[in-house]
Amino acid sequence: MANGRTARQIKLVRNEVLVALNMLYPAALQADQLMRSLLSVFPEMEWDPFRRDLAYLCEKGYVQRVVSDNESEPKFTPWRQRWFRLTSAGMEVADHVIGDPALDE
Amino acid sequence: MTVGATKKTATKKPVRRKKSAKKRVAPKKSTTRGADAQGDVTENPLQIDEYRQRLGAVGRLMRAALADLDTGQPPGDRLGQGAYLQVMGRAFEVLDGLSQTVEVDDLVKISKVVAEQRRAELNHRKLQLAADLTTERTCETSRSADGESGDTETIELPESFGEIVRQIYGTTLAADLNGAGEG
Numbered sequence: 001m002a003n004g005r006t007a008r009q010i011k012l013v014r015n016e017v018l019v020a021l022n023m024l025y026p027a028a029l030q031a032d033q034l035m036r037s038l039l040s041v042f043p044e045m046e047w048d049p050f051r052r053d054l055a056y057l058c059e060k061g062y063v064q065r066v067v068s069d070n071e072s073e074p075k076f077t078p079w080r081q082r083w084f085r086l087t088s089a090g091m092e093v094a095d096h097v098i099g100d101p102a103l104d105e
Numbered sequence: 106m107t108v109g110a111t112k113k114t115a116t117k118k119p120v121r122r123k124k125s126a127k128k129r130v131a132p133k134k135s136t137t138r139g140a141d142a143q144g145d146v147t148e149n150p151l152q153i154d155e156y157r158q159r160l161g162a163v164g165r166l167m168r169a170a171l172a173d174l175d176t177g178q179p180p181g182d183r184l185g186q187g188a189y190l191q192v193m194g195r196a197f198e199v200l201d202g203l204s205q206t207v208e209v210d211d212l213v214k215i216s217k218v219v220a221e222q223r224r225a226e227l228n229h230r231k232l233q234l235a236a237d238l239t240t241e242r243t244c245e246t247s248r249s250a251d252g253e254s255g256d257t258e259t260i261e262l263p264e265s266f267g268e269i270v271r272q273i274y275g276t277t278l279a280a281d282l283n284g285a286g287e288g
Contacts, residue, residue: 023161
């Protein structure tokens with residue numbers, strides 16, 4: 001249990017983030033757009049846990065941030081407006097080419 | 106009359122069974138990650154399948170229509186990436202049903218971004234051309250000067266020369282961009 005979510009819920013959301021970005025690959029999506037889209041499947045999802053999941057997936061190397069040339073100070077761009085896309089490693093996990101115990105159900 | 110009534114009820118029942126059968130069969134077809142998971146977060150397991158199908162269709166459309174605009178991998182050339190991301194983002198929102206219409210403000214914003222990108226691109230090329238021309242002229246003058254003395258060796262430009270050119274044209278570029286942003 002982390003922040004009121006079960007391990008199963010956490011895995012579900014993280015998996016779905018990967019699958020969603022995989023469907024749109026190689027396009028990038030803003031975090032806000034991604035969350036609004038996922039709300040149709042996870043209506044009770046909240047921003048803070050979602051942001052944590054996104055940060056986790058970035059640190060894992062499955063998702064990477066895309067810095068637009070419009071962002072004068074990328075560090076100060078709000079998370080909701082940041083762009084993310086799947087990495088090659090993330091694509092492999094989403095396609096089940098490689099497994100990750102932290103994401104497998 | 107009673108026979109007719111029984112026939113009606115008899116014909117209605119199989120229809121109901123078919124509907125329920127469809128609902129039960131659909132999750133079994135799925136082989137994708139997490140599609141069989143249910144209960145904790147999603148009330149209806151079909152939602153994930155439907156969601157993925159919808160996103161798949163959106164992805165195919167976006168790749169077919171906008172893939173050529175991709176400027177390459179993120180660590181590469183970032184020029185034009187802002188416009189590409191804006192267009193992709195808006196296309197996704199509309200196709201995924203996050204917003205039903207494209208508002209005029211959005212179109213204005215996107216067209217401004219595209220115009221600024223184009224302007225920056227042109228200025229970047231101008232800067233490169235100017236730098237190349239300056240280098241060529243300097244080399245020519247040094248050659249003609251050396252021709253009188255009979256020496257054909259080229260004189261290297263001072264290290265700070267490139268920086269000076271960059272500063273001069275860079276200032277112009279920044280002023281142009283600011284002007285475009287205000288306009």
